[in-house]
Amino acid sequence: MSRVGKYLTNIWSENRLQQSIQPTADIKDIDSTYRNYEPYSLGVYYGEDLVRRDRKSIYTEYKMMMQDPTIHAGLNLLVTASLGGHESRGEVVFIRPSDKLKNEGIRAKRLRKMVDDEAEHLQGLINNIIFPLARNGVGYGDSYMRVYPKQGLGIVHAICDEKLDPPLIQAFEQAGRTVGYHVLEISDFEIRSISELNRHQMLRMKMPRITPLPQFRIDHVLHQQLLTEDDINKVPIIPAPVGGSFLQAVAPAWRDWILSFSALNSQQIADSVNNQFLSMDLSSMPEANREKYKKGLQASLLALHEKTRKALGGGEPLWATNYTFLPTWGEKQILSSLGDLTKRTAPLSMELALTHLKRGMGALGLDLSLVGWMEMISGGLGDGGAFHTSAQVAQQSALIRQSITEPLIDFCIMHLAYKYGEVFKRGDLPFKIEFYSDITASATEALNNQQTRAGTTSIQLGALQQLKELDMDEEANEIFIADRLGFDDNQAKKIASSLAKSKAKESNENPDDEV
Numbered sequence: 001m002s003r004v005g006k007y008l009t010n011i012w013s014e015n016r017l018q019q020s021i022q023p024t025a026d027i028k029d030i031d032s033t034y035r036n037y038e039p040y041s042l043g044v045y046y047g048e049d050l051v052r053r054d055r056k057s058i059y060t061e062y063k064m065m066m067q068d069p070t071i072h073a074g075l076n077l078l079v080t081a082s083l084g085g086h087e088s089r090g091e092v093v094f095i096r097p098s099d100k101l102k103n104e105g106i107r108a109k110r111l112r113k114m115v116d117d118e119a120e121h122l123q124g125l126i127n128n129i130i131f132p133l134a135r136n137g138v139g140y141g142d143s144y145m146r147v148y149p150k151q152g153l154g155i156v157h158a159i160c161d162e163k164l165d166p167p168l169i170q171a172f173e174q175a176g177r178t179v180g181y182h183v184l185e186i187s188d189f190e191i192r193s194i195s196e197l198n199r200h201q202m203l204r205m206k207m208p209r210i211t212p213l214p215q216f217r218i219d220h221v222l223h224q225q226l227l228t229e230d231d232i233n234k235v236p237i238i239p240a241p242v243g244g245s246f247l248q249a250v251a252p253a254w255r256d257w258i259l260s261f262s263a264l265n266s267q268q269i270a271d272s273v274n275n276q277f278l279s280m281d282l283s284s285m286p287e288a289n290r291e292k293y294k295k296g297l298q299a300s301l302l303a304l305h306e307k308t309r310k311a312l313g314g315g316e317p318l319w320a321t322n323y324t325f326l327p328t329w330g331e332k333q334i335l336s337s338l339g340d341l342t343k344r345t346a347p348l349s350m351e352l353a354l355t356h357l358k359r360g361m362g363a364l365g366l367d368l369s370l371v372g373w374m375e376m377i378s379g380g381l382g383d384g385g386a387f388h389t390s391a392q393v394a395q396q397s398a399l400i401r402q403s404i405t406e407p408l409i410d411f412c413i414m415h416l417a418y419k420y421g422e423v424f425k426r427g428d429l430p431f432k433i434e435f436y437s438d439i440t441a442s443a444t445e446a447l448n449n450q451q452t453r454a455g456t457t458s459i460q461l462g463a464l465q466q467l468k469e470l471d472m473d474e475e476a477n478e479i480f481i482a483d484r485l486g487f488d489d490n491q492a493k494k495i496a497s498s499l500a501k502s503k504a505k506e507s508n509e510n511p512d513d514e515v
Contacts, residue, residue, distance in 0.1 A: 052214045058242050059140065059167040065247050065254055066139050070357065073371040074364045075246070079134045082397035083404075084436045093126045093408065094434045095119040101430060111430035114420065118154070119431075122412055129160040133205055134404050138396075140166035141244030143205040144181070146197075147411065154419035155411065164202075171204055171240040175232045178204050178240070200414065203407040207244030208399060215242055244403075246364055246396065253360035260353035267348060365392030401435065408433050460485060467499065474500040 046052050065071050083092045097115045101108040129145055136143035145160040163185075170182040181202050183195045219226070219238035229235050247254075280297075282290050354368075361368055412431055417423045424430060463485060467477055474496050482492035 046214060050214055052216050054216050055242055056167070058213065058215060061251060062140055062245060062247050063167065065251065068254070068258075070361070070371050071247070071250070071254065074361060074366050075135060075138055077366060077370060078138055078246070078364065078393065078396050079131060079400065081393045082400035083130060083134060091123065091127050092130050092436055093123060094436065095122050095412065096432050096434055098430050098432050114416070115431045118415065118419070121154075122415060125155065125158050126408060126411065129158055130404070132160045133407075134400055136160070136166055137205045137207050137244075137403060138246045138400060141207045141209075141242060141248070142166050142169070142171065142240070144169050144171075145203050145205075145407070145411075146201065147203060147414065149200060149414055149418040151418055154415035158411070169202075171206075172237050173240045174237045175235040177232075178206070179237055199410075203410050203414075205404050205407045206240075207246075207403045209241075209243040211243075211248065213241070213243045213248055217241055249363040250360040253356050253363065257353060257356035257360060260356055264348060264350065264353060365396050405433055464495065464499065468503060471503065 044050065066075065095115065096119070097112045101112050101115075133143050133145055143160070143166060144164045145158050146164055147155050148157040149155045164183075168184045171178050172180050172182070178199065180199065181197045181204075183197060183202075185193050185195055187193075217239070219236070223236040223238060226236060226238070280294070282293070285293060358368060361371065409426065409429070412433070413424055413426075413429075416430075464481075467480060472480075477499055478492050478496035481487050481495050482489055485492075487495065
């Protein structure tokens with residue numbers, strides 16, 4: 001045995017020695033041919049279907065989309081579902097002492113008192129701006145709030161209004177960290193100026209950039225290589241790209257929806273116009289009188305049209321009789337009505353337009369029945385549809401909460417630093433941010449899952465109780481628990497063993513019950 005152990009030891013030592021002598025491959029060992037070819041093989045092709053756009057074009061489209069009633073209702077629903085709100089007071093965010101401050105230490109008591117004293121003030125400031133802050137975030141991908149801190153008092157005021165509309169603000173980043181802002185301010189005389197704000201004056205809500213958005217970027221010209229620097233403080237500061245908006249995936253379907261809906265709207269207006277075509281028999285009319293007759297008839301019809309227009313504008317009433325004289329020659333009928341040759345025979349269909357709208361709402365995770373299309377309620381809220389809709393909204397809600405929590409933490413840290421002179425690190429926060437989540441989609445999903453688990457557990461316990469009363473041996477119980485109840489083998493073995501022990505214990509306690 002000692003020889004075998006020594007032999008294995010020698011083998012392992014030799015392997016370790018070989019590994020230490022032969023270094024692993026490095027990026028510098030790759031053939032330079034690949035490096036020369038990759039500038040033309042990496043990336044994607046930009047063309048008609050994947051177009052790069054400038055920042056202003058992207059935000060203009062988002063602004064137009066958010067004015068659409070259906071998109072407007074969908075974004076509001078997502079924000080409400082993610083943030084929740086107290087039913088009577090309307091409060092959304094609550095500041096509580098951190099769980100790690102539950103001990104009775106001197107520092108814990110001091111920090112608990114600090115958080116309790118400032119919670120009401122912080123909650124009031126945050127709850128006044130949190131809905132527009134989140135709404136701008138999901139619509140544009142970025143959202144901003146202007147804060148006003150004072151030494152010894154903390155943050156005394158915060159705003160999130162039209163002056164902080166995301167298209168007016170350019171954030172600057174260093175390796176993904178926000179370092180400052182340029183804000184466009186426009187006076188009533190259209191005088192444009194740029195204001196520079198730092199991180200103590202403005203806070204940013206940044207939605208996750210899940211899918212990069214094709215766009216023109218000046219940093220690709222000024223700083224062609226951003227990833228080679230290892231020191232984060234030496235990485236170039238660049239303008240933050242546009243991205244993170246929930247409307248990014250909705251935009252293609254929205255364009256098709258607007259085109260289809262505009263076509264339907266135009267056709268409805270065209271159908272409301274009554275076009276009558278007249279045929280005139282001028283064969284027996286003298287040549288000199290034909291043009292005079294046609295001009296007189298045209299002037300008479302136009303005069304009737306103008307009279308109707310003026311009547312609708314509040315002039316002469318429509319019920320007044322209008323007489324038009326049409327002279328005839330001989331016994332022939334000069335005018336014959338051919339009817340409206342432009343009338344459609346097929347009814348209008350909303351199917352194609354609704355298909356585009358469903359695609360857009362699907363990207364937001366919403367059902368059309370939840371944003372005003374109540375005739376489709378059977379697909380949204382009936383027959384268990386609300387569960388699936390809620391699950392989709394819960395997915396979006398997680399992104400919104402994750403993004404909005406970051407600036408709220410910075411908000412509270414800044415307030416405590418200005419008022420108490422104590423700066424807390426994110427890994428050692430004396431407070432926690434809670435949402436009133438009883439009415440949120442995430443809370444609904446969690447509650448439904450808990451109820452489902454509780455119901456399943458109750459059924460399983462009933463089956464185990466009946467299994468215990470059957471008094472089968474341990475091996476039979478294990479087979480039944482694994483095959484019929486669906487437990488894993490190890491779990492089934494432990495449960496079967498526990499049933500056997502419980503049965504033996506009852507038999508020892510009540511020996512007279514045995515037959």
